[in-house]
Amino acid sequence: MTIRDDASDTAPTAASTGWGPLTPSHTVVSDDADDLEQEKKTDYGMSTCAETVPLPGNTYVIRARDSGRAITIFNRELQLMEWDCAGDKSSHWECEERGGWLAFKNPVGGKYIGHNGNGVFHAQAEWHLLWESVCARKHPEGGFLLLNRGWWWWNPLQKMDVDESGRRLVHNSDRGTVWEFLRV
Template identity: 30%
Template sequence: MPTSSPTADQQDNNDNLLAITINLPTMADKRRTWDMDSTLSSSISISRPADSHPDTPESTAKQWQSCSSETPDKQEDSEHANPFFEHDDDDVDTNSIALIRKSDPHSGGVYLILDVSQTRALTCHQGQVRLEPISLDNKHVSMQAQWICAERNGFKGFKNVAGGGFLGHDLWWDFCAKAPWLSLWESFTIDRRESGLYWIKILHWWTQWQVSARNDGSGVWAEREKGTLWEFVKVLSLGEGI
């Protein structure tokens, strides 16, 4: 049977169809696309309401809490810090270190923090702080009793050597040493008193409260006045400069 040749219009349509078919992406052509709905939902979920009032006690408390949980330091430090890990070797031989009484705490130094009224050291066990009797004449110094001094924005922080967590408080003002970064609730100021001793203070809203040792040794708490007098004893490795 004779076949008719395609007309000029049919030939043009076939060429266009061929061109379209060639340009269509195949299943192997994997391309990344944006999910606009999920993107908008994510943006909305983290946005702060425009009508929230920043001066109410409730909103201020939420902002204060967020300051301690969302900081640039958290992103940098949390990848490497493990506040619940404690070194197996919890004693340091004092034959290789020196203890400097009534020291002034500076960033990078390691210190014992003593309640001089009862000769007790502030220690940390699995993130929980307590006061334990100590004798500086003993052969060993527990790593749970050693704190690394840090500074940020004019405040000081104290990181436990054994546990790796910063001393601070939670929403209910219970003190512990679990935070892997230094933020608002882990920030202290120190006030030098007589005989080389210190008050340790923490910001309580717009006033400075004093950190005091509990009589039963179960930890510390914040009070407006009549706080504990603390002594910082620097732990100095032999060969290290004062």
């Protein structure tokens, strides 16, 4: 259903009592099938919800902006998978903070997202330490890049990316996957 604003000039109307942005006095609703079909299409390249900033104390589904798939624990492995919004907590991540760094812990297994020292992300750690520390950097086109510390504190930050298989999460120094956070 497409709604069109019929206010076409800047003069005040009955619905708008002053100068400036007008409040339309009425709207027109389209019954055109093409308009209705256009509203049903989902473009995962664009966010389907309001931009949410990850903050400690909240729980999120962390979803790849381009595919809509979520970071999920499946068979004790961290993977990018289709998200079941019906309440599957294997895709839920509690955001915590320590020393200014964020960390994401799965509420079911109690494990943190971190890396294994070989450039692959996993959810095996029981504590928020160096390898589980992440920073969420705002992406200019919306969403966030997730950056993670390398082997030592002096190593440059690495971006979290999806590997060629489309399932595993890996370090990448050049490009990173753009993520969005859905608060649950």
